Amino acid sequence: MSISSVIKDIKGRLDGKVAIITGAGSGIGFESAVLFAREGADIVAADINLKSAEAVVERIKEKFPLNAFNRRAVAYKVDVSKEEEVKKLVEFTLKEFGKLNIMFNNAGIMHPHDDNCLNTDEKVWDLTMNINLKGVWYGCKYAIEAMRKNNNPKGGSIINTASFVGLMGAATPQLAYTASKGAVIALSRELAVTHARECIRVNSLCPGPIRTPLLMDFLNTDEKKNRRLIHLPMGRFGEPIEQAQAALFLASDESSYVTGTEFKVDGGLTAAYVTPEGPCTSVPPKNYFKPTSEKK
């Protein structure tokens, strides 16, 4: 048996699917892009920071022999808060790959001046809403248009990154961020119901606090970190790859009867009243992201 015929028989969990991932240049998006590629999808890695999107494509090429599987990953620059750019992102994907099966609307920001009800500036509110909420809406809008054209299989899977803060309150307020994520959950639920008979599934992914630049730049002291860690049953922050694994399930046909959910991947945070004492014993999995200082 030749190597190529063996390779033909290896089917990934996303084999033959085409995925757009926004915010693919860092954190959850980066891990998802590599994982989705490993599982057989063609990837459009989209980010406002083109260099970081190109870095994820490099990582994919380095990790997996895409040519052997005849799969591709391409980087694309997009600002998800601009409708025209999101429209063009989907058009580019259709031109490049002929279809769209998976839309992972993941790009988001947490503004350093996002604060409580009284102190949050309107500019911060608007910027947060434009990226975190309108960006998701635009992504859904053009993905649904594209997915309606799919025949074999019909429809597609849309995953919108929300957050645990859309489900529970925190006395460390970031009002605009929280409001945007609550709205993403509501929007996703409504789209899931509206488009269920078109085989378009829509789920919101609700991560707990994750060790990515978005959160760690903000939690830049031990005091700030410990204020949160005490509420986490597992006693540690999550890793972006742990979100990517959940997104992979939602993207794949394994979740064919899952739609309209608030898919919580939060280490038990939203289930907890009193958390356990003692050291954290769970060993976090390794991410694909390779800091520039990491030796080859």
Ligand SMILES: NC(=O)c1ccc[n+]([C@@H]2O[C@H](COP(=O)([O-])OP(=O)(O)OC[C@H]3O[C@@H](n4cnc5c(N)ncnc54)[C@H](O)[C@@H]3O)[C@@H](O)[C@H]2O)c1
């Ligand atoms: N890290 C956490 O604790 C956490 C928790 C819950 C939800 N989330 C959500 O997860 C998603 C991913 O966050 P992350 O933690 O991986 O953050 P991250 O900062 O590591 O990555 C976010 C990526 O989005 C990109 N981006 C920002 N604005 C953009 C725009 N206008 N258009 C296109 N791309 C843009 C950034 O360049 C970056 O590459 C976000 O929606 C975030 O709100 C994160």
